[in-house]
Amino acid sequence: MAYEEPEAPHGRFSKEPPIVVKGLVNRFGDFIVHDGLDLTVNRGEILGVVGGSGTGKSVMMRSIIGLQKPTAGDIDVLGRRITGVDLDKRIGVRRRWGVLFQGGALFSTLTVGENVEVPLKEFYPEISPELRREIARFKVLLSGLPEEAALKYPSELSGGMKKRAGLARALALDPELLFLDEPTAGLDPIGAAAFDQQTKDLKETLGLTVFLITHDLDTLYEICDRVAVLADKKVIAVGTIPELLETGHPWIEEYFNGPRGRSAQAAQSREQSD
């Protein structure tokens, strides 16, 4: 019953961790994706999640946002137990998070502006249509798109613009928690850097907590406060990149000290010395 209360029990921006995952197990038939995975995301941080292909990064995100029913384990999001509850009963939490899917997942029959209006209309029908349109417009601008983009359909946008439009929709309800699934994949380096900056700015202005799945080493170095590494069906380490390197785990070594890792590292140290 408690899950139906629309208001946050702990208030906006309380200090407790917005995501706590304990003993998560995900199994598809005989294939075990996660086996006793633990993870805690702190409030106000950008947590990067890395791992080889097929280590279950997306499955973990889907479990946390309730799209995937885990085989076992407990997940608390924003102070509420997500596991063991019907999807329809989590409204109190769903209006406090925003999700950006890999391809943007925009509703293709609606314009970008209307896409942003959908969650507003769904959760806050009492807001007048004019205000709703204005909110949609400034969210579009906030996500770094030009104003005219609000009138376009997703099929008329480039891949990078689709991601920004998806971000605008994810931000529609002023969420406390933002999930980004490979936001910079498929973007050109300039666009990717701009998107990173945007994420960081938004986190700082809006006080967001960001759960970010990425393969982009530049993103990890530039904007992530901590990085969680998925391997061997668990989160094997969480921390800043120097902390991770201290663990000496071979996969982490290879990931961050490979040729690409080194150049991203060099870029960051150049930036810091400037």
Next chain:
Amino acid sequence: MQGAVTYTLEDDSAGACKLVLEGQLLVSSIGPVEAELDEIDPRFSEIDISAVDEIDTVGAWVVSRLAKHNDCPITGASDTAKHLLDAVADTVSDGDLTPEHVPVWERVPLLLGGRVYQARSGFFGVVSFLGAIILGFANLARHPSRVPIRAVVRQMEMVGISALPIIGLMSFLIGIVIAQQGAVQLSQFGAETLTVNLVGRITLRELGVLMTAIMVAGRSGSAFAAQIGTMKLTEEVDAMRTIGISPIERLVIPRIIACTFMMIILGFYSSIVGIIGGAVIGQFALGIPFFNFLERIQEVVPLHDVWVGLVKAPVFGLIVALAGCYHGMQVKGNSEEVGLRTTMAVVSAIFAVIVLDAFFAVFFTEVGWG
């Protein structure tokens, strides 16, 4: 106090009016008071938000909009609020985003003209599609090794073999209905035996093929449009082109061959099952023994009735396949288009089949195959 925002108007000593906002200025609480705030009449000269506990971008937007309308300063903003107000201020723009309103006397001719152009490009589209198919066939005729036999066989299975149960059931029931209803009417003239003529001729000449064509349009024509349309959306068709595979040869022609050829078999099969349905009713309701019914069919149905059915069937199959593939290839943009094109494929195929059937009816009577 949770989730509420309240406002009061205070007159200060100088006679100026001050709007004081309190509580939570959030997207979840702004709805009820937003309209009231807009309508406050004595214009105020200051907005005090020092008593606001929590604020988000929507709250900041509403406050800054109010401030702009009344041309007054915002006071008492906390650090967070200042941050948000700045972020929101950056996005303010005066651009008018409502689409331009076109008056009705311009809109109607515009729409009409658009339709005419659409019809023109639709016509060109059909012609060039047919041309591409003919070229495709010509290419395959020159290089027989390129004929996609596996695809053709697979389509034949999907269009033909898997349709056998449903078309059989449908034809059997139609045979029953024709025999039973026909017998009721013919018995008024004492001519129940003519039921055999009715069932035999109508199923072989008309209904067997026509109903099958409609069923195939619904089953396979729609599937063609949806399959090819989805492949267009996911850029599979473009990928084929870049690899040097012609989508017409690989996707369209196998479907056309399969559908045209299987329609002949399905149409004939449907007629036969229809006759069997009639014979079953003859046995149980009309007192005509089952095998006598079948023997009588051979005597009373002229052979050209069979030919009429067999000539019509491939033409109908061709039309169903062409409509499905054409509309599939026309899909562009979004997933809604796939549904739209699928519907159009089925509707236009059935329409064309019925029009052609009427034409065939007149034609075959004129040439003496009455």
